[in-house]
Amino acid sequence: MLxxxxxxxxxxxxDAQHKELFRRVESFLQxxxxxxxxxxxxxQINETLEFMKRYVVEHFRDEEEYQKSINYPGYKxxxxxxxxxxxxxxxxxxxxxxxSDNEDLMQQFGGRLLAWLINHVAAExxxxxxxxxxxxxxxxxx
Amino acid sequence: xxxxxxxxFVDATHNVxxxxxxxxxxxxxxxxxxxxxxxxxxxxxxxxDLKGEVIYRFPVSTSLNMVNIMSGMQFEEVDVFVTSAISxxxxxxxxxxxxxxxxxMKCDILPPEQYKRGEEDKDYEIKTSSCISTTIGEICLEIGxxxxx
Ligand SMILES: [Fe+2]
Ligand SMILES: [Fe+2]
Numbered sequence: 449m450l451x452x453x454x455x456x457x458x459x460x461x462x463d464a465q466h467k468e469l470f471r472r473v474e475s476f477l478q479x480x481x482x483x484x485x486x487x488x489x490x491x492q493i494n495e496t497l498e499f500m501k502r503y504v505v506e507h508f509r510d511e512e513e514y515q516k517s518i519n520y521p522g523y524k525x526x527x528x529x530x531x532x533x534x535x536x537x538x539x540x541x542x543x544x545x546x547x548s549d550n551e552d553l554m555q556q557f558g559g560r561l562l563a564w565l566i567n568h569v570a571a572e573x574x575x576x577x578x579x580x581x582x583x584x585x586x587x588x589x590x
Numbered sequence: 591x592x593x594x595x596x597x598x599f600v601d602a603t604h605n606v607x608x609x610x611x612x613x614x615x616x617x618x619x620x621x622x623x624x625x626x627x628x629x630x631x632x633x634x635x636x637x638x639d640l641k642g643e644v645i646y647r648f649p650v651s652t653s654l655n656m657v658n659i660m661s662g663m664q665f666e667e668v669d670v671f672v673t674s675a676i677s678x679x680x681x682x683x684x685x686x687x688x689x690x691x692x693x694x695m696k697c698d699i700l701p702p703e704q705y706k707r708g709e710e711d712k713d714y715e716i717k718t719s720s721c722i723s724t725t726i727g728e729i730c731l732e733i734g735x736x737x738x739x
Contacts, residue, residue, distance in 0.1 A: 555671040563682070567609070
């Protein structure tokens with residue numbers, strides 16, 4: 449499984465969203481990497497891409513709200529990373545709309561998304577929990 | 591300056607391997623004895639107070655191991671997906687280095703590019719290289735930078 453319990457922040461809403469993100473990315477990768485013909489994969493790829501576009505934005509917004517609620521000092525820096533990712537996802541899906549037979553584009557997207565997500569949740573998002581814990585405002589004992 | 595840069599890169603690689611791949615057994619040694627026929631070479635351009643590039647050389651086996659660990663899947667060859675995942679890791683390491691050095695200098699990184707070895711060796715004021723050994727293989731870093739005038 450892609451998700452690891454050590455990624456938990458101790459903030460139930462955010463943790464649930466992270467788990468859902470990882471679950472979706474995992475099934476996206478399974479479709480993307482299966483040996484089926486690309487044409488046969490397109491419907492599922494489309495579905496995941498649509499989901500990601502919506503869900504990523506939703507999750508980032510909720511996570512940013514949480515950061516504000518605890519006065520997280522890295523808020524601006526973190527929001528910039530989120531905004532850059534949203535922009536990347538939108539760019540890719542725009543390119544993809546123009547040519548859905550572009551398998552390389554999706555393979556490239558999948559590789560980057562995988563590495564990005566793991567690093568972001570395992571490193572950047574953990575800093576939010578570290579701060580909350582230091583301030584005694586929930587967060588996980590790590 | 592070179593020593594600090596070198597150490598920051600090794601530390602950042604160490605951290606990323608630990609957090610992303612759960613590998614903490616890492617050591618560094620000079621690049622002279624780096625031997626690998628086939629590597630995935632990723633160049634990250636650097637602009638700002640320092641200008642130049644860092645080339646990350648991931649042997650094919652190291653690359654595949656990294657992606658296998660991240661994905662929990664079995665990758666057999668380096669394709670667009672693998673190259674893209676490895677490029678993002680080079681991007682993450684470089685970003686962490688510049689954040690760590692941000693009190694000493696202001697620099698930005700350019701998007702990763704696949705590096706094709708050219709004939710001419712560019713001349714840099716600051717030039718250093720290092721190999722990092724991990725339990726899933728080696729990585730070599732070539733750092734070439736000039737101070738902005
Ligand atoms: Fe997050
Ligand atoms: Fe985040």
